[in-house]
Amino acid sequence: xxxxxxxxxxxxxxxxxxxxxxxxxxxxxxxxxxxxxxxxxxxxxxxxxxxxxxxxxxxxxxxxxxxxxxxxxxxxxxxxxxxxxxxxxxxxxxxxxxxxxxxxxxxxxxxxxxxxxxxxxxxxxxxxxxxxxxxxxxxxxxxxxxxxxxxxxxxxxxxxxxxxxxxxxxxxxxxxxxxxxxxxxxxxxxxxxxxxxxxxxxxxxxxxxxxxxxxxxxxxxxxxxxxxxxxxxxxxxxxxxxxxxxxxxxxxxxxxx
Ligand SMILES: [Zn+2]
Numbered sequence: 182x183x184x185x186x187x188x189x190x191x192x193x194x195x196x197x198x199x200x201x202x203x204x205x206x207x208x209x210x211x212x213x214x215x216x217x218x219x220x221x222x223x224x225x226x227x228x229x230x231x232x233x234x235x236x237x238x239x240x241x242x243x244x245x246x247x248x249x250x251x252x253x254x255x256x257x258x259x260x261x262x263x264x265x266x267x268x269x270x271x272x273x274x275x276x277x278x279x280x281x282x283x284x285x286x287x288x289x290x291x292x293x294x295x296x297x298x299x300x301x302x303x304x305x306x307x308x309x310x311x312x313x314x315x316x317x318x319x320x321x322x323x324x325x326x327x328x329x330x331x332x333x334x335x336x337x338x339x340x341x342x343x344x345x346x347x348x349x350x351x352x353x354x355x356x357x358x359x360x361x362x363x364x365x366x367x368x369x370x371x372x373x374x375x376x377x378x379x380x381x382x383x384x385x386x387x388x389x390x391x392x393x394x395x396x397x398x399x400x401x402x403x404x405x406x407x408x409x410x411x412x413x414x415x416x417x418x419x420x421x422x423x424x425x426x427x428x429x430x431x432x433x434x435x436x437x438x
Pocket of ligand 1: 257362
């Protein structure tokens with residue numbers, strides 16, 4: 182009986198302090214000098230429940246409207262600077278935003294879908310189907326990475342991935358007007374949630390570090406990166422890669438992303 186009570190107490194304590202165990206995300210792509218993705222606009226999730234036939238009425242996490250969202254958008258879009266020319270010139274890396282297991286991996290679809298008249302998307306006669314990856318995290322959250330380049334998906338269902346691990350490259354497959362990454366988070370029940378903290382969402386951010394500026398590009402730092410850095414500092418001097426497969430930062434900073 183006493184053991185049972187202790188166990189219950191322990192469980193209650195764990196349940197009361199979930200914050201550290203909850204998944205927090207890094208920026209889900211690699212943009213070292215901030216030159217591959219547009220800072221303005223980042224197109225956020227719409228929290229205005231009213232449907233709008235013109236597609237223009239929306240409210241993002243902090244109450245801003247167009248162009249910071251569009252009607253019914255259920256994720257965050259990070260747009261490639263210069264569109265298709267950047268997509269063709271570079272393999273812009275999409276990476277796991279946190280540790281987890283691959284739950285969905287689709288590839289082989291046409292990746293040059295684009296906008297046509299009246300805000301419609303065409304895939305030039307190909308099916309409007311996205312190349313995409315989904316990752317399930319330890320606490321049940323699911324992160325989704327959509328519109329990837331054809332032939333770029335690097336993982337398969339069941340693979341364990343670590344934060345910062347390459348999943349694929351930015352493309353314009355599926356319902357995509359221009360090359361961009363659509364990043365979306367779902368809770369364990371499959372309900373879409375907005376990782377940004379704000380007046381229309383929740384007080385706590387699901388990003389490791391949500392930038393306070395008006396644009397909303399979060400930091401590219403993995404959850405627990407500080408602890409990992411401390412554990413790895415010595416070993417890095419031997420010139421090996423980071424233990425979780427990522428590329429170490431410049432030697433001066435001696436950190437693993
Ligand atoms: Zn989107």
